[in-house]
Amino acid sequence: MKPKISVIGAGNVGAQCAYRLAQRGAAEVVLVDVVEGLPQGKALDMSQAGALDGFDVRVTGSNGYEATGDSQVVVITAGLARKPGMSRDDLIHKNAEIMKVVVGNAVKYSPGAVLLIVTNPLDVMTYHALRISGFPANRVLGMAPLLDAARMRYFIAQAMKAPISQVYAEVMGSHGDLMVPVPRLSTVNGKPITELMTPEQIKLIVDKTTNGGAEIVNLLKTGSAYYAPGSAAARMAEAIVKDEKIIINSCCYLTGQYGIKDVCLGVPARLGRNGVEEIIELELIGEELVKLKKAAAAVKELTNILLIPHT
Numbered sequence: 554m555k556p557k558i559s560v561i562g563a564g565n566v567g568a569q570c571a572y573r574l575a576q577r578g579a580a581e582v583v584l585v586d587v588v589e590g591l592p593q594g595k596a597l598d599m600s601q602a603g604a605l606d607g608f609d610v611r612v613t614g615s616n617g618y619e620a621t622g623d624s625q626v627v628v629i630t631a632g633l634a635r636k637p638g639m640s641r642d643d644l645i646h647k648n649a650e651i652m653k654v655v656v657g658n659a660v661k662y663s664p665g666a667v668l669l670i671v672t673n674p675l676d677v678m679t680y681h682a683l684r685i686s687g688f689p690a691n692r693v694l695g696m697a698p699l700l701d702a703a704r705m706r707y708f709i710a711q712a713m714k715a716p717i718s719q720v721y722a723e724v725m726g727s728h729g730d731l732m733v734p735v736p737r738l739s740t741v742n743g744k745p746i747t748e749l750m751t752p753e754q755i756k757l758i759v760d761k762t763t764n765g766g767a768e769i770v771n772l773l774k775t776g777s778a779y780y781a782p783g784s785a786a787a788r789m790a791e792a793i794v795k796d797e798k799i800i801i802n803s804c805c806y807l808t809g810q811y812g813i814k815d816v817c818l819g820v821p822a823r824l825g826r827n828g829v830e831e832i833i834e835l836e837l838i839g840e841e842l843v844k845l846k847k848a849a850a851a852v853k854e855l856t857n858i859l860l861i862p863h864t
């Protein structure tokens with residue numbers, strides 16, 4: 554029997570995530586949304602695409618949570634997305650309320666699941682979900698650094714005229730202005746971009762990566778990016794259900810790694826059946842570590858608006 558992955562929020566990101574999961578055949582997929590007919594309609598549409606795309610997994614839609622029972626991973630994309638002029642942080646109170654309802658139901662029906670948070674502001678919502686779920690920290694993580702790294706890989710590939718498959722990008726920190734792209738650890742064919750590009754070129758890549766989401770919001774005008782975000786969430790959910798043990802930068806609860814604790818922040822993590830199975834501590838130097846700590850302090854401040862510390 555295939556494992557089950559539920560995706561809560563059948564909007565742009567949730568639908569793309571569900572569709573990628575179905576295409577990859579990683580798991581049975583359940584799509585949930587408050588809007589009547591929306592998850593059912595999208596699930597039906599995706600299932601019919603199986604005849605064309607060559608997949609045969611069960612995709613169902615529901616407005617309730619019974620169908621999500623015993624999911625191995627619950628991906629949470631429910632919430633509001635940014636519009637032009639809004640920061641991710643503007644979404645905090647509304648999305649925190651939605652998160653409370655969604656996490657409560659996810660925990661009730663799938664007490665053994667790993668929760669993969671996508672809703673913004675990502676680092677704050679991951680912490681919020683961890684706290685309200687009562688789950689151990691390894692079973693609640695967030696998707697953003699993988700997306701941010703995909704964006705940086707794209708910008709590097711473009712600048713270097715290199716195939717994107719040969720580009721690696723290291724991105725840590727928070728999903729927002731205090732993102733921490735690390736050029737020294739980002740490579741083309743294994744060579745650090747600091748040896749391949751000028752400081753000006755690198756600064757441009759870092760700026761474009763940090764503003765990658767805003768650039769798309771400004772173009773779309775009615776919402777935010779969803780193809781790459783949905784694919785990133787699907788990739789992480791797949792790594793977890795397949796117990797891949799691969800390293801994917803994720804938003805994780807830190808307990809002293811990098812000298813940071815009691816905050817959820819983007820760091821490299823080994824993902825497997827138990828969610829975050831190991832947090833990797835890279836040797837950051839100088840400004841890199843300063844920027845990471847600055848991001849941690851900012852996320853903590855924002856998190857404190859909503860919450861009491863997790864114990």
Ligand code: TXD
Pocket residue numbers: 561562563564565566567585586587588630631632633634635644648651654655670671672673674675696697700728776777778779782
């Ligand atoms: O890197 C990242 N983490 C992100 C995060 C990248 C892209 C988008 N990011 C955030 O994900 C974005 O800022 C939003 O907070 C979420 C979802 O973005 P999306 O673009 O999918 O938004 P939509 O299309 O508006 O979809 C949200 C859906 C919509 O269908 C609502 O009806 C539903 O969420 N929704 C709910 N579903 C279930 N239960 C409740 N309570 C609920 N409330 C709203």
